[in-house]
Amino acid sequence: MIKKLLQRVFQSSKKPASPPVVKDARASGTGNAKRIPSKIHRIDRKLISHAAIKTTDGLQKAGFEAFIVGGAVRDLLLKKRPKDFDIATNATPEQVNRIFRRSRIIGRRFRLVHVMFGDETIEVSTFRGSHLGDEGDSKVADSGRILRDNVFGNQEEDAVRRDFTANALYYDPSSEEVLDFHNGVADIQAGILRMIGDPATRYREDPVRMLRGVRLSAKLGLKLDAATEKPISQLADLLHDVPPSRLFDEMLKLFLSGHALESASALRQHGLHHGLLPLLDVVLEQPMGERFVKIALKNTDDRVLAEKPVSPGFLFATLLWHEVLLAWKKFEKQGQRPIPALHMAMDEVSDIQSEKMAIHKRFSITMKEIWGLQPRFEQRSGKRPYSLLENPRYRAAYDFLLLRCESGELPEELGQWWTAFALADGEQRLTMLQPDTTPKKRRRRRSPSKPSANAGD
Ligand code: ATP
Numbered sequence: 001m002i003k004k005l006l007q008r009v010f011q012s013s014k015k016p017a018s019p020p021v022v023k024d025a026r027a028s029g030t031g032n033a034k035r036i037p038s039k040i041h042r043i044d045r046k047l048i049s050h051a052a053i054k055t056t057d058g059l060q061k062a063g064f065e066a067f068i069v070g071g072a073v074r075d076l077l078l079k080k081r082p083k084d085f086d087i088a089t090n091a092t093p094e095q096v097n098r099i100f101r102r103s104r105i106i107g108r109r110f111r112l113v114h115v116m117f118g119d120e121t122i123e124v125s126t127f128r129g130s131h132l133g134d135e136g137d138s139k140v141a142d143s144g145r146i147l148r149d150n151v152f153g154n155q156e157e158d159a160v161r162r163d164f165t166a167n168a169l170y171y172d173p174s175s176e177e178v179l180d181f182h183n184g185v186a187d188i189q190a191g192i193l194r195m196i197g198d199p200a201t202r203y204r205e206d207p208v209r210m211l212r213g214v215r216l217s218a219k220l221g222l223k224l225d226a227a228t229e230k231p232i233s234q235l236a237d238l239l240h241d242v243p244p245s246r247l248f249d250e251m252l253k254l255f256l257s258g259h260a261l262e263s264a265s266a267l268r269q270h271g272l273h274h275g276l277l278p279l280l281d282v283v284l285e286q287p288m289g290e291r292f293v294k295i296a297l298k299n300t301d302d303r304v305l306a307e308k309p310v311s312p313g314f315l316f317a318t319l320l321w322h323e324v325l326l327a328w329k330k331f332e333k334q335g336q337r338p339i340p341a342l343h344m345a346m347d348e349v350s351d352i353q354s355e356k357m358a359i360h361k362r363f364s365i366t367m368k369e370i371w372g373l374q375p376r377f378e379q380r381s382g383k384r385p386y387s388l389l390e391n392p393r394y395r396a397a398y399d400f401l402l403l404r405c406e407s408g409e410l411p412e413e414l415g416q417w418w419t420a421f422a423l424a425d426g427e428q429r430l431t432m433l434q435p436d437t438t439p440k441k442r443r444r445r446r447s448p449s450k451p452s453a454n455a456g457d
């Protein structure tokens with residue numbers, strides 16, 4: 001009762017949206033668009049989320065323009081179910097926020113609105129304009145990279161600042177028309193991923209577009225158009241200027257796309273991997289490392305395609321493992337004992353990596369836990385195997401061990417032993433344990449009157 005009352009009060013406190021000001025065709029900026037009817041584009045409405053349709057309906061009923069835009073329309077045209085839906089509108093974030101009770105404005109630079117329906121969130125953005133105008137909030141670096149770009153515009157301007165023609169399509173669920181400003185529908189039908197405008201200029205504005213091109217082409221089976229592909233190798237170094245956290249987000253998308261293996265080899269082919277995973281450069285050049293990374297990426301792709309969960313921490317642990325191995329050996333040669341040497345290697349590798357591409361802390365913690373448990377799989381006597389089985393990271397570390405065995409780094413027998421040990425009952429486990437060959441530690445005396453000589457070790 002009280003909840004309902006509060007909801008009503010809350011609802012009525014949202015002011016009704018004021019009608020949009022812009023209405024003439026030129027100002028609304030749809031003049032140059034092709035309007036493609038459903039009998040041509042044949043989008044299957046069953047693939048569209050109800051929440052997305054409710055959002056465009058809500059906006060349109062309030063008198064605004066609203067379209068499903070970007071990757072979702074592209075995926076619908078390719079007969080794939082989009083994983084998320086973005087909406088573009090001429091309503092401002094405040095106007096959108098007033099229309100939907102369960103919505104909130106997010107972002108300081110790029111102000112967007114998240115509209116919530118059940119557990120689904122629809123992202124609504126206001127049409128954005130060109131950064132080249134002198135109004136509003138925009139800034140360009142000397143290299144041509146756009147540092148800030150937050151100017152409202154009309155729909156045509158919104159389309160031209162998107163990256164690929166296939167990503168600049170607008171679908172209106174009520175008229176069922178696709179608005180196409182840059183021949184994106186024809187490009188998709190021809191299987192081509194083409195940059196809007198001059199590719200080199202667009203990569204300079206935002207070097208991440210090079211990675212997006214490689215990723216989307218592998219994921220969607222679209223071929224990069226020749227002029228779109230050509231400048232990539234020459235401009236690869238521009239990725240050095242991109243903030244490490246943004247690179248991480250993009251690389252995570254790439255590795256979790258279900259086409260990681262293909263994408264990684266495309267990155268190499270275009271010389272894009274140098275700035276990203278500096279350590280991966282080296283790994284891919286060693287036969288054993290390359291084999292390990294390939295098996296790991298194939299394994300990730302299989303899991304993504306089977307809709308099984310994938311752990312980014314595990315993934316990055318595999319990508320950097322052979323570098324950890326090298327550094328581990330180096331520290332041992334310098335006289336460190338094995339376990340401290342491993343931990344020094346782990347820190348060194350993750351520090352070098354984070355200068356280029358910052359792996360989020362929550363993932364790097366998992367990554368280090370997986371690495372840190374590896375030496376414990378070699379201990380198969382006494383109580384140690386039992387306590388390893390109890391470790392919360394055992395499963396991930398065991399899966400990692402199996403990859404090491406499969407790649408030839410460790411004998412297959414070790415992985416098989418752990419598989420069998422985990423399944424065995426108490427009696428069987430006892431017969432599997434190996435004799436304890438570790439040298440006996442000198443017992444410390446506990447008597448307070450005779451403090452151990454080793455205390456403080
Ligand atoms: P995915 O299927 O991986 O989500 P996507 O194309 O939808 O691919 P998003 O990051 O969700 O990727 O971006 C949504 C839309 O925003 C894109 O389709 C594109 O129109 C635009 N966009 C995203 N990143 C850029 C960029 N770097 N430059 C220009 N436009 C971009």
Ligand code: MG
Nearest residue numbers: 070071072084
């Ligand atoms: Mg998307």
